[in-house]
Amino acid sequence: MSNDTKTPASAPIPAVDPRLLQREAGLQGYVNEFVRKVRGGDIGSLPVVIGLIVIWLTFGLSNSQYFAPSTATYIAYWMPGVGLLAVGLVFVLLLGEIDLSVGSVSGLSAAVYAVLAVTHGLNPWLAVFTTILTGAAIGALHGWIFAKIGVPAFIVTLAGFLVWQGVMLWVLGSTGTINLTDVGLNHFLSGNSYVLNGDVSGGYILAVLAVASMAYGSFGEQARRRKAGVPFKPTSELLIRVGLVAVGAFVAAYVLNQDRGVPDAQVMFLALLIICDFVLRRTSFGRKIFAVGGNIEASRRAGISVAAIRISVFSISGAFAALGGLTIAAETGAASQSGSDPNNLMMAIAAAVIGGTSLFGGRGRVWSAFLGMLVISSIQYGLNMESLNQDVEYMIMGVVLLAAVIVDSLARRTQKSSGRG
């Protein structure tokens, strides 16, 4: 029975692997592929987006105030501060490391800026520049101790967590809390700065810019791939993607315009996200970060200077912590001794992870900082509206946070294939 001898097939090698399932033409093809992807757990940020919508609906149904445009302003305004810490952390997480110092560095930076610009009356932009440089230098120091001396990053940055908090107290020392003056970057980041002074055109111009550049990028790439004869995404798919982004962008612009416009802090945040995304996906520096996060030894053997990558990534994280600190200070109007709130660290890590960046290195996007912060800010605002007791608030926050990730985990579980060793 096992001895039936078939004549071996001897077909010529086809150009495309016959086992690769192709999408059938037309809408049905999309639907089928989508179902297949969801089944296979290959669903990108879809679950988080669903989680987000569920959060919005829940809070909105329990308090109609939640659907007011001012909610969007609140979220857009408070996201960038901790969000910037999260962006820096995404870089570090991509390496498979952690930076526990971002909270302290952000607090220190606010203090440094306040002392320079307010106490000593330095030019505010120069003060900003010095502050960010300080953050980058601190990060580089962490990176150096980690990469060159070999102390685990966890310990280096835990020490940083303590040391920079001490330095912050020392810097604020004699004066304590310092009120910031509404000038320079601080003005730009604080509550009264909106794109085009809050004119409705501002939001729409941004939306048009975003959609146009995305369309230009995707169709340009399609054209080049077509010319080079390598596989490319069909026009219909690109149209769907651009369309979805367009809907998101214009709805956001519309809602924000109902209130006061797009906060400039949010614009800066988005601009930095776009830049970082570009660096990570389109430059060889970014590629090296992913490589080191995936396999340190393979990267080393490929001639990548692992130490240089580590030092630069921690320095980036330090710079973002500094900028985040400036933003938080601007948002609250003062640099104070509680600036290095460890809670900010926790929320920043949570944002990155909720948004889909792996803690184990090599997998993630800076957009996860955005998505995660959107989730967290949405929950926080919902809870803040209710004037709850602290105990209830902690409980709900924890449960909702978990729930937001459970959707994702359940969807991905099917995918968690046994992987190769």
Next chain:
Amino acid sequence: MSNDTKTPASAPIPAVDPRLLQREAGLQGYVNEFVRKVRGGDIGSLPVVIGLIVIWLTFGLSNSQYFAPSTATYIAYWMPGVGLLAVGLVFVLLLGEIDLSVGSVSGLSAAVYAVLAVTHGLNPWLAVFTTILTGAAIGALHGWIFAKIGVPAFIVTLAGFLVWQGVMLWVLGSTGTINLTDVGLNHFLSGNSYVLNGDVSGGYILAVLAVASMAYGSFGEQARRRKAGVPFKPTSELLIRVGLVAVGAFVAAYVLNQDRGVPDAQVMFLALLIICDFVLRRTSFGRKIFAVGGNIEASRRAGISVAAIRISVFSISGAFAALGGLTIAAETGAASQSGSDPNNLMMAIAAAVIGGTSLFGGRGRVWSAFLGMLVISSIQYGLNMESLNQDVEYMIMGVVLLAAVIVDSLARRTQKSSGRG
């Protein structure tokens, strides 16, 4: 030139690999092997011990008070609280995971115990039992969500960090801080309970017990290995090891006897360390923890139920967090709303890592909780003695912590061989 044809050697296969460097006989042999190990970076906990001695000398030289026997009592008394959290964390770290909830669970446990035993007047031992069971159940819940639903442990326990803090506030509710009654386990763990009521014989009996059981264990194993014809450690080496432990044990007993004896809390801590060490190294459950921490997929293919291991490990961590919470509450005399101090979490992780447990799984020992806590408590006491401002204290704490690990990292750097992929 490259063509010189040697006649192939045809020696019979020797029993021992000729490339394995053997230790030469006598003292010189030890010295040579030691030098070789240090050069190769294979030095166990030596660097941390050196770091510890440096810390002791530094503080002792700057303040002679530091060498008073009461210092030893202080350290022995305050170590077990956070140390127990660290023990639970070692289990989790061995899996390559993290448990951010231990601080909150410990705070909640203290609150649960206080409400049961003090407010409701439950039998104190029954209350202890219930509390530890609660901790274990909470841990198991974390483990279950992680192992079965697939939410990253970091997120699950971050949610736990928030939720259990909320529950703690709710449990303590209207009463706030609850002072504990000096009965049951609480009496045993709090400040006035010493082995044999502080009789000097107590410390020495413990030391004799420790040394005798260690000697019995090592020589017993040597005998069995000798009988089975597998390689065994020479008697001289065993004598040196037992001797070193004996010196440590008797010096500690002597110093503590100069003050008030051996605190019972410390005895419980040591006993638990010994039990956990045994579980991890001598049972197949422990072996499975290491296996899962080393390679999840390989463990799964070896028929290990990874989910069961994960759930039990998180449950162990929860139980230790509960016991740690009871100990901290006993040490401070009350269960309070600040029981879930995130600082305790940080210090517990730091202790485990400083003591030599890897954050990346599969490498470590429970004794690192002990060693790490010894380092941390020694620093803390030294700093407490100086009238420092908070800023300076944070800075010194961070720098000393880093310094303690730098020695280790430098020594190990040579070893950090490129490893196989």
Next chain:
Amino acid sequence: ACGKAGSSSSSSSSSSSTAAAGGSQVIGLLLPENTTTRYEQFDKPLFVAKVKQLAPNATVQYANAGGSAQTQAQQVQTMINAGVKVLVIDAQDSAQIKSSVAAAKAKGIKVVAYDRLAQGPVDAYVSFDNEKVGELQGQGLLAAMGSAATPSAKVVEIDGDSADPNAADFKKGFTTAVAGKVNIAYDASGLWKPDVAAQKATAAFNQLGAKNVAGVYSANDGMAAGIVTSMKNAGVKAPIGGQDAQLDAVQRIVAGTQSYTVYKAYKPEAEAAAQLAVDLLNGQSITSVATATKTSGSGDQVPSDLLTPVLLTKANIKDTVVADGLYTVAQICTADFASACTAAGLQ
């Protein structure tokens, strides 16, 4: 059987104290946290200076618990080991400190409770009345609201961290003072953190409508800094106040963005504590300073010196913080506040 541990030398506390202080006398000062400016900026230096003046050969050993009751318990034990004779404790947690107080007493150490009334066998207590602070805040707010203070006027209340027992006292005092006079439309904890307070306030303003907010209560000045920014952003024009008379708060009062703060004159408080500590050290009577008696949470009757807090507004800056030497006019009137200072008649 073999004798008690520690009996080979003399009693451990006395042996170590002689070793430590070499015959001189040590007073321990324990303060609770570091996110509020007052402790290391005022309390500590004022206390140390007064002790130096009263007892030149006494030394002060200092520790700050960084907001952790556990750390504070460890610090008490450290000081007991070091052989202090008197402990001055500002408890992070006035109940939890009880066992540490008892341990100190067992060693014959005298204990002065500072600012917060520690439980246990405390010898003396110096403080401001925390409920009174809350009451003053309430009065300050009502005064600033003026005619706007009606039973339907919406007030946003941001309290302190409920893990701090003082927070409840402030809240209680404030609630008593404003009960029935305004409508507390939003009430949540700002955890003593400016950013948290600012976010909660923003949520409250969105919820109630910026125009409908008639007043804002912030339990302290640190949080008020964040809330003031939120008010500016949301366009809320209503009075707000805090406590502590922090420099930034005084500046805001000058500029008109904050209405009042509660000035707890640290100098008399710290100096009274120093006086008590030195008296106890020398075995002298303390009845001249601790004239009142207060019952602590553990039921102990504690001889107390209760100071009166002062409501600080634009009108009395000169007579309070400036007169007491807390801040100089130059410190308050930096470039940003120069014109406001002139307007307020400070310069």
Next chain:
Amino acid sequence: MTSAPVLALRGVSKRFGAVQALTDVELEVHAGEVVALVGDNGAGKSTLVKTIAGVHPIDEGQIEWEGRPVSIHRPQDAQHLGVATVYQDLALCDNLDVVNNLFLGRELKRRGTLDEVAMEQKARELLSTLSIRIPSVRIPIASLSGGQRQVVAIARSLIGDPKVVILDEPTAALGVEQTAQVLDLVERLRERNLGVILISHNMADVRAVADTVAVLRLGKNNGTFPVQQTTQETIIAAITGATDNAVTRRAARTTEVAQ
């Protein structure tokens, strides 16, 4: 071989995302039979092995064990049936030493605790029958050479009492002597009446020990041949899907040169 096969696959399919790795695959192994599973790189051999071993559950089809359909969801299921597997990607714990890896999941015990001495003794015996020289059985797997790791993985499969042994390219990393030992081992397994599935790209080895050759091509069956009656060329043609391939071209060229 008229008795029911100890293991049989019926129409097994397996998909990974957009890749259809196996389509309707059939395979039978009888007790005392060595089946060589051959095929091009990426043909799906290892995937097939992993479905049998319970590493990946199958999407469609059926696995039969001693004639009865069984469901294998987890590696434990396969192990309980009596399947021992040596994976191509070895699957060892780098942080554990040789002895611990050998006995992982099947530790020897003495009074409830691990019997390290007995395990070490047994490990040494086992490794010496495979004539591998490892500096010490107490060094972590991470520091072994490729071949040494391979031998440890093979030795692992012999602990316990399997009915079917699956070897996925067991000799790929082995030296000439160790390869010979493994081939001897396969023959001993057959003599003990076990079923063996041997995956190999080495036709000489396959012809030396296998009874039957099953060819997989692009995830589908492409013929099953009794070794005795089949030429190497036929098998290679079935693997590559063409009689004119790089192997024959190379052979032609090198013989030309030699002439």
Next chain:
Amino acid sequence: MTSAPVLALRGVSKRFGAVQALTDVELEVHAGEVVALVGDNGAGKSTLVKTIAGVHPIDEGQIEWEGRPVSIHRPQDAQHLGVATVYQDLALCDNLDVVNNLFLGRELKRRGTLDEVAMEQKARELLSTLSIRIPSVRIPIASLSGGQRQVVAIARSLIGDPKVVILDEPTAALGVEQTAQVLDLVERLRERNLGVILISHNMADVRAVADTVAVLRLGKNNGTFPVQQTTQETIIAAITGATDNAVTRRAARTTEVAQ
């Protein structure tokens, strides 16, 4: 071959902890020469390769490049000299796709940014010359079969312009057709006047393409043989350290049976 060897090792030793992996090893490779490095499992072949490639620094001895002593501390050093290496343990980034792995550290750029299109095009060409079929060059390496990964690693070494190519068991996981292609490739490299070090346990492959065979045994040189004048038995005896070994015994036994 009177010109200076392009690469020469002089008395190289390397120790790992208590294991003396290499002792006084000598090796020479000339341009246009294929040196086969053979030896038992754990003989030290991969260790030797890694010392040349800069993965492990050597403890003692010297490496000479085109007659001049050089020091190789990091992989970059070896790459700058012109050494391309295919490691036995592959060293690929599992999270990156095939194209990214191929060009890792040597990305093609266009106006300062990565030129993904050109890289993808080049990758497809390269892989097709090695007749490997990979479902898509944009899937992560983690989901490739053993042989597919091996081919990616080999293709990697051909990007850039090396003078010496080191292949550590390149065909171990390869199918018959892919093996033939790699052997063709080695011959093409020789024709392009590159030096090649080929590690393999397959004597047939070694004899097919190598000029010289260097034998390593227990970390020491155990003879260097010109392929043409040496019998397979001599080489195997040098590898195993004995003329009576499992290979000869097995051969004897199987011929007996056949007779």
